Amino acid sequence: MEDSSDDASCLSLQNLGSSSPGRKQNKENTITVNCVTFPHPDTMPEQQLLKPTEWSYCDYFWADKKDPQGNGNVAGFELLLQKQLKGKQMQKEMSEFIRERIKIEEEYAKNLAKLSQNSLAAQEEGSLGEAWAQVKKSLADEAEVHLKFSAKLHSEVEKPLMNFRENFKKDMKKCDHHIADLRKQLASRYAAVEKARKALTERQRDLEMKTQQLEIKLSNKTEEDIKKARRKSTQAGDDLMRCVDLYNQAQSKWFEEMVTTTLELERLEVERVEMIRQHLCQYTQLRHETDMFNQSSSLWTSCFEKWTQPKTGSCGSESTRRATSALWTWRSRRAHAAPGVLPRRGAGGAMERRWWVPLPSGAALSPTLLPTEEREG
Amino acid sequence: MEDSSDDASCLSLQNLGSSSPGRKQNKENTITVNCVTFPHPDTMPEQQLLKPTEWSYCDYFWADKKDPQGNGNVAGFELLLQKQLKGKQMQKEMSEFIRERIKIEEEYAKNLAKLSQNSLAAQEEGSLGEAWAQVKKSLADEAEVHLKFSAKLHSEVEKPLMNFRENFKKDMKKCDHHIADLRKQLASRYAAVEKARKALTERQRDLEMKTQQLEIKLSNKTEEDIKKARRKSTQAGDDLMRCVDLYNQAQSKWFEEMVTTTLELERLEVERVEMIRQHLCQYTQLRHETDMFNQSSSLWTSCFEKWTQPKTGSCGSESTRRATSALWTWRSRRAHAAPGVLPRRGAGGAMERRWWVPLPSGAALSPTLLPTEEREG
Numbered sequence: 001m002e003d004s005s006d007d008a009s010c011l012s013l014q015n016l017g018s019s020s021p022g023r024k025q026n027k028e029n030t031i032t033v034n035c036v037t038f039p040h041p042d043t044m045p046e047q048q049l050l051k052p053t054e055w056s057y058c059d060y061f062w063a064d065k066k067d068p069q070g071n072g073n074v075a076g077f078e079l080l081l082q083k084q085l086k087g088k089q090m091q092k093e094m095s096e097f098i099r100e101r102i103k104i105e106e107e108y109a110k111n112l113a114k115l116s117q118n119s120l121a122a123q124e125e126g127s128l129g130e131a132w133a134q135v136k137k138s139l140a141d142e143a144e145v146h147l148k149f150s151a152k153l154h155s156e157v158e159k160p161l162m163n164f165r166e167n168f169k170k171d172m173k174k175c176d177h178h179i180a181d182l183r184k185q186l187a188s189r190y191a192a193v194e195k196a197r198k199a200l201t202e203r204q205r206d207l208e209m210k211t212q213q214l215e216i217k218l219s220n221k222t223e224e225d226i227k228k229a230r231r232k233s234t235q236a237g238d239d240l241m242r243c244v245d246l247y248n249q250a251q252s253k254w255f256e257e258m259v260t261t262t263l264e265l266e267r268l269e270v271e272r273v274e275m276i277r278q279h280l281c282q283y284t285q286l287r288h289e290t291d292m293f294n295q296s297s298s299l300w301t302s303c304f305e306k307w308t309q310p311k312t313g314s315c316g317s318e319s320t321r322r323a324t325s326a327l328w329t330w331r332s333r334r335a336h337a338a339p340g341v342l343p344r345r346g347a348g349g350a351m352e353r354r355w356w357v358p359l360p361s362g363a364a365l366s367p368t369l370l371p372t373e374e375r376e377g
Numbered sequence: 378m379e380d381s382s383d384d385a386s387c388l389s390l391q392n393l394g395s396s397s398p399g400r401k402q403n404k405e406n407t408i409t410v411n412c413v414t415f416p417h418p419d420t421m422p423e424q425q426l427l428k429p430t431e432w433s434y435c436d437y438f439w440a441d442k443k444d445p446q447g448n449g450n451v452a453g454f455e456l457l458l459q460k461q462l463k464g465k466q467m468q469k470e471m472s473e474f475i476r477e478r479i480k481i482e483e484e485y486a487k488n489l490a491k492l493s494q495n496s497l498a499a500q501e502e503g504s505l506g507e508a509w510a511q512v513k514k515s516l517a518d519e520a521e522v523h524l525k526f527s528a529k530l531h532s533e534v535e536k537p538l539m540n541f542r543e544n545f546k547k548d549m550k551k552c553d554h555h556i557a558d559l560r561k562q563l564a565s566r567y568a569a570v571e572k573a574r575k576a577l578t579e580r581q582r583d584l585e586m587k588t589q590q591l592e593i594k595l596s597n598k599t600e601e602d603i604k605k606a607r608r609k610s611t612q613a614g615d616d617l618m619r620c621v622d623l624y625n626q627a628q629s630k631w632f633e634e635m636v637t638t639t640l641e642l643e644r645l646e647v648e649r650v651e652m653i654r655q656h657l658c659q660y661t662q663l664r665h666e667t668d669m670f671n672q673s674s675s676l677w678t679s680c681f682e683k684w685t686q687p688k689t690g691s692c693g694s695e696s697t698r699r700a701t702s703a704l705w706t707w708r709s710r711r712a713h714a715a716p717g718v719l720p721r722r723g724a725g726g727a728m729e730r731r732w733w734v735p736l737p738s739g740a741a742l743s744p745t746l747l748p749t750e751e752r753e754g
Contacts, residue, residue: 086500092496094509099518100495104488111481118477121470123463127648132471135657136662139478199578273505280512287515
């Protein structure tokens with residue numbers, strides 16, 4: 001927008017027409033900035049806001065802001081548009097941030113899953129071996145949880161944030177141009193008013209001069225001139241009136257557009273913030289569920305069960321129970337084999353199965369002593 | 378151990394001395410395997426276990442196991458030692474597994490902390506900006522939690538598992554050699570018994586022959602021979618008796634050592650499994666606490682608070698509250714500046730602060746219309 005609020009343009013209307021009390025009043029109670037006429041702050045009671053109960057865009061951003069860089073001015077409406085576009089950018093950056101989080105979760109899950117496949121201590125035996133397998137499995141469970149988390153983050157947070165308002169920038173440009181055009185029209189019509197006002201003043205001065213001449217000496221010619229001058233003055237008055245009407249129409253149009261558009265922009269901002277709010281809550285919710293799931297994850301419960309079940313105090317107790325059943329299967333397989341001496345040894349037979357084996361029914365053969373020889377006397 | 382249970386060495390004692398009923402009995406109720414004499418399984422009632430109520434190392438591993446590769450035998454005791462060393466190895470591998478988990482946690486924490494420093498969407502404003510900052514901060518909190526987790530895993534699980542029983546292998550070798558020596562002694566003394574038995578048998582045969590000669594024709598020389606032969610037979614009998622005593626001493630010593638050492642090995646295994654059990658529970662406990670902490674972690678609560686506090690329905694409502702206070706500070710700073718027209722414009726002044734600014738007291742100047750000129754008639 002090319003408007004500028006340099007002092008030159010900050011004309012009051014004091015030069016307008018003759019100085020009748022009515023005009024004086026008029027002069028004091030309005031002030032024009034950038035071709036927009038405001039009621040004068042000093043002489044008027046403070047004006048009611050359009051939305052007195054809340055802060056609303058439509059009650060501000062009427063005036064322009066001097067550019068910090070000093071060159072030219074920025075229209076208040078332009079600032080609102082910039083805010084909107086910045087909001088769109090923020091929303092995209094949040095989406096990118098979530099994508100980074102997703103990558104981290106995927107990497108974490110990948111490493112946990114890989115480790116759960118690791119063969120370290122896989123040869124541990126008995127119930128301890130089972131518990132160890134549980135510990136490994138639990139890593140796969142954790143990996144699963146974090147993978148689900150990252151997938152939901154993608155579909156329920158990252159994507160919605162990224163795809164919200166695809167053509168927003170284009171839409172903003174549209175209403176930007178719309179308001180800008182109205183401001184241009186306002187400027188040109190203000191110029192027309194100024195021009196017509198000058199013309200009228202000249203005509204009035206001419207009419208007055210001719211009237212004075214008439215008082216000195218009467219002549220038909222002068223009579224004619226006065227008639228002509230009065231017609232021209234009337235003409236100029238009509239012109240100014242038409243210009244002022246056109247200007248006022250433009251200003252009302254701009255005013256209505258400003259109110260409508262700023263309210264729309266406010267609605268859009270409310271919508272954006274609400275959308276982001278919902279998705280950040282969704283994020284925290286997913287994060288929360290992840291922890292909850294990890295906790296109830298099969299491992300911990302089943303692992304604690306195993307360890308809290310009564311132990312006989314011997315590490316063997318559990319693994320032996322396994323060994324026993326192992327032994328029975330072994331013995332049933334051997335059932336028809338000739339019961340030689342060594343096979344009937346628990347140790348001998350059992351060792352075919354595993355490191356630890358009981359005898360069938362406690363018939364362990366512990367060493368005995370040789371009898372001393374009796375000598376024949 | 379070089380013992381071998383080939384059938385040759387499985388001699389019963391049937392050749393021992395003369396065939397009196399006592400010796401016959403003796404022949405049937407013992408059997409010798411690898412120089413160890415057991416009561417014969419067929420003729421004896423099943424023997425009581427040393428620990429009938431539980432599975433215990435000391436009731437098994439008396440016999441030897443044929444090597445799967447077929448070459449030679451492995452003593453039952455050797456199998457126990459192998460199991461012990463394998464247990465030590467398993468414990469070390471579990472520690473290495475935990476170290477891998479620690480690395481994963483450290484990597485995860487590093488990435489979360491890095492992301493929490495990321496500047497994406499840092500320019501978001503108002504209470505939404507605050508909430509977003511909270512989301513970022515929460516990543517630093519999570520990183521902290523996982524870093525603490527990995528540190529505790531290191532000090533409370535990985536290290537104890539790694540450092541448990543530093544010189545275990547050396548200790549095992551010691552008792553390995555000790556038992557092996559006893560087995561060697563047993564073998565040599567068994568051989569000595571066999572030798573003495575043969576000698577005695579010869580002497581007895583010689584004595585019988587000379588006695589028969591005496592019956593045919595009497596001569597002093599023969600009388601002398603018989604005395605001499607009887608003396609030698611008595612000598613051989615004494616030798617065998619001494620050898621049998623030595624053998625029996627060796628076997629008792631080996632028997633006691635086997636019982637004592639296997640019970641000690643069992644105690645060590647119980648200790649190892651209990652140690653590992655405790656540290657795996659510690660691992661699950663730490664894992665559990667991590668989730669708990671994440672949940673109670675400041676972010677979620679405070680973030681939910683913020684979002685559940687009543688909203689006025691306008692996104693402006695909160696950010697504007699901030700804007701207002703911002704405005705006041707701005708105005709107090711400007712207090713002594715000459716109140717020109719533009720500074721008193723909310724928009725004008727406020728824009729120096731932020732995109733959104735209310736007027737001091739609702740004195741917005743919305744446009745007014747120019748009056749139509751009155752013409753002088």
